[in-house]
Amino acid sequence: MEPTLLKPAYLDYLRRHGHAPKTVFAFADAQGITEGEFYRHYASFAVIDRELWADFGREAREQAAQEPAWQGYGAREKLLAFYYTLLEILKNNRSFALLTLGRSQQRQPSLVPKVLSQFEADFKDFMAGLLHEGRTTGEVASRPFLQDGYGRIFMRQLQFILLYFVRDESANFERTDAAVEKAVTLSFDLVGRNTFDSALDFGRFLLHKRS
Amino acid sequence: MSDQPQESLPTSKVARAARFAKTGFKVGANYVQHYAKRAVGADSPTADLHQANAAELYGTLSEMKGSVLKVAQMLAMEKNLLPPAYAEQFRQAQYQTPPLSGPLVVKAFRDAFGHSPSEIFDEFEPQARQAASIGQVHFARKLGKELAVKVQYPGVGASIQSDIAMVKPVALRIMGLREETLRPYLAEVEARLLEETDYKLELRRGQAVAAKCGHLPHLQFPTYYPALSAARILTMDWLPGQHLQEFQATNPSQAVRNQLGQALWDFYQYQLRELRQLHADPHPGNFLFSTTNGGTVGVLDFGCVKDVPPLEQQQFLSLLDPATLANPDQLASLLTEAGVLRPTDAPALREMYLRTLTQSLELVGRPFREDTFDFGDPAYLKSLYALGDDLLQDQELRQQREPRGSAHFVYLNRTYVGLFSLLTELGAVVRTQYTA
Numbered sequence A: 001m002e003p004t005l006l007k008p009a010y011l012d013y014l015r016r017h018g019h020a021p022k023t024v025f026a027f028a029d030a031q032g033i034t035e036g037e038f039y040r041h042y043a044s045f046a047v048i049d050r051e052l053w054a055d056f057g058r059e060a061r062e063q064a065a066q067e068p069a070w071q072g073y074g075a076r077e078k079l080l081a082f083y084y085t086l087l088e089i090l091k092n093n094r095s096f097a098l099l100t101l102g103r104s105q106q107r108q109p110s111l112v113p114k115v116l117s118q119f120e121a122d123f124k125d126f127m128a129g130l131l132h133e134g135r136t137t138g139e140v141a142s143r144p145f146l147q148d149g150y151g152r153i154f155m156r157q158l159q160f161i162l163l164y165f166v167r168d169e170s171a172n173f174e175r176t177d178a179a180v181e182k183a184v185t186l187s188f189d190l191v192g193r194n195t196f197d198s199a200l201d202f203g204r205f206l207l208h209k210r211s
Numbered sequence B: 001m002s003d004q005p006q007e008s009l010p011t012s013k014v015a016r017a018a019r020f021a022k023t024g025f026k027v028g029a030n031y032v033q034h035y036a037k038r039a040v041g042a043d044s045p046t047a048d049l050h051q052a053n054a055a056e057l058y059g060t061l062s063e064m065k066g067s068v069l070k071v072a073q074m075l076a077m078e079k080n081l082l083p084p085a086y087a088e089q090f091r092q093a094q095y096q097t098p099p100l101s102g103p104l105v106v107k108a109f110r111d112a113f114g115h116s117p118s119e120i121f122d123e124f125e126p127q128a129r130q131a132a133s134i135g136q137v138h139f140a141r142k143l144g145k146e147l148a149v150k151v152q153y154p155g156v157g158a159s160i161q162s163d164i165a166m167v168k169p170v171a172l173r174i175m176g177l178r179e180e181t182l183r184p185y186l187a188e189v190e191a192r193l194l195e196e197t198d199y200k201l202e203l204r205r206g207q208a209v210a211a212k213c214g215h216l217p218h219l220q221f222p223t224y225y226p227a228l229s230a231a232r233i234l235t236m237d238w239l240p241g242q243h244l245q246e247f248q249a250t251n252p253s254q255a256v257r258n259q260l261g262q263a264l265w266d267f268y269q270y271q272l273r274e275l276r277q278l279h280a281d282p283h284p285g286n287f288l289f290s291t292t293n294g295g296t297v298g299v300l301d302f303g304c305v306k307d308v309p310p311l312e313q314q315q316f317l318s319l320l321d322p323a324t325l326a327n328p329d330q331l332a333s334l335l336t337e338a339g340v341l342r343p344t345d346a347p348a349l350r351e352m353y354l355r356t357l358t359q360s361l362e363l364v365g366r367p368f369r370e371d372t373f374d375f376g377d378p379a380y381l382k383s384l385y386a387l388g389d390d391l392l393q394d395q396e397l398r399q400q401r402e403p404r405g406s407a408h409f410v411y412l413n414r415t416y417v418g419l420f421s422l423l424t425e426l427g428a429v430v431r432t433q434y435t436a
Helices: A003-017 A024-030 A035-041 A045-066 A068-072 A075-092 A094-107 A114-137 A146-167 A171-191 A195-210 B013-039 B046-062 B067-077 B084-095 B102-113 B156-175 B179-196 B199-213 B244-249 B254-275 B310-320 B322-326 B328-337 B347-364 B378-393 B395-399 B408-426
Strands: B130-132 B135-142 B145-152 B233-237 B277-279 B287-290 B296-299 B305-307 B372-374 B429-431
Touching: A003 A024, A003 A045, A003 A094, A024 A035, A045 A068, A045 A075, A045 A094, A045 A114, A075 A094, A075 A114, A075 A146, A075 A171, A075 B102, A094 A114, A094 A146, A114 A146, A114 A171, A146 A171, A171 B102, B102 B145, B102 B233, B199 B233, B199 B254, B244 B287, B244 B408, B254 B277, B254 B296, B254 B310, B254 B408, B254 B429, B277 B408, B310 B322, B310 B328, B310 B347, B322 B328, B322 B347, B328 B347, B347 B378, B378 B408
Parallel strands: none
Antiparallel strands: B130 B135, B135 B145, B145 B233, B277 B305, B287 B296, B372 B429
């Protein structure tokens, strides 16, 4: 059996039954492979969960970039396009999202769910690229020291949006769309040149005068 | 305030409620200042106070787009319900709401058609040309045709009820209205708002009204394209013309303005008398004015259409009939029929109602009683608003705890006050007699 087919088979099982297969043996057997063969590809079901999330993220980035308007987008719009595409994908896989996120939320609600580790690492790279691009276009203000923390802000935003989606009960998850719109606008207002920079500049000016 | 882009948008219901609470406090502070100034003998007229409160309230409302804004607009239309200073602030809301981002517009299209706008149209401008109250309008081109594509904000329908529930106590307290005054109004507003979020309904209505009113002179209706429309997307022809204020800035001639006013007047007369169905949202944003053929009005936005039941239509028309006003007995029996007067009313109360209503009818029905009416005289609209203010201030009337008459009259009233105010801004002289 091709390892590429194990993932969809596992996802299918998870969505149908609402839980992972009881044992790796049972799952492998149903796929017509031995348990040993399964471990050659994945160490556990949790690893597949993580890879599935990472796949969603990659698909979202690729699909969003195919949109003809993408080339004309600034960093803010690219991030929005990514989120909306991701939410489209997640809508078709909501059962999986609820299962995996819900599970880790119960166990350790304040921590980053481990199932997202690969997904979030990819997002971090993507975001770093966007922020770099934003700095060259002037959408993002250059602030030595402080700007190192931007990645964390956007990571929290990603988590906020995922949790909002998980809890959203509006038809077609329209409230999540609105939440994305507002959250991204706010975050780019924060990292863009704003009152803070002018205040800093002013403060620096005053200090220089005195010396 | 009005030309600044809106930045932070409060997301959750709690955050929005918090903003309302904040306004409540600020308005409270304005009152304190008002009375403090009075106490030390400074001149602080009530008009100033209203102005300050209105600015606060508007500042808050403008940060919350969607249905709150819409409610504000509708209240603004009903100037009779609001002190003028509030109404003026709310009217500003008509042209500004924060735009949807490009990706969200793309997503709305993918949701509806499975394709992005650039695949559906030959040309699609990602920047919105105009804001509509619950969405925005994009310019597009397909097969050489210029199109207007209206895209709705996500989640508007879901938030209407909670928004109205939030607006209500604030409106009651800040505007000094009684709950009974506001309740039927808000109920109607809510029903219309929910209808307005349904673009499919709007499309059907737009097509129907255009088919029925297409023969009226100097009016222009857009063609709607069902294949390019969905629940949250509406595609129609891009009509030429400008909004009222911009159009007025070009100094159109009196003849043009008269023709435009006449077209509007005939349109509403025809709807009320023949169709028993009203385009019930005559605020300036819904009409486009141009000098084509000596003055043409483009009619947009059929989101708010009011069906008028035959009985109410007859009552309303009889009330406007000059013969009714001249004959107090006939007026009294008509008002009893409409449920405004009740047989159980004490004579003094009955007398009071009759007196106020005769006064209102004389004023509201005035254009209907003359052959031509000059709306260019601002004194008329002013006295109309003044009457509304007087009624609000009238102690006897305020003590009546229950509203009278049909809730349908609320919309008829709003429609005609809206129409009158449009005609006044146009400064049009209109032949008001109806000829079938």
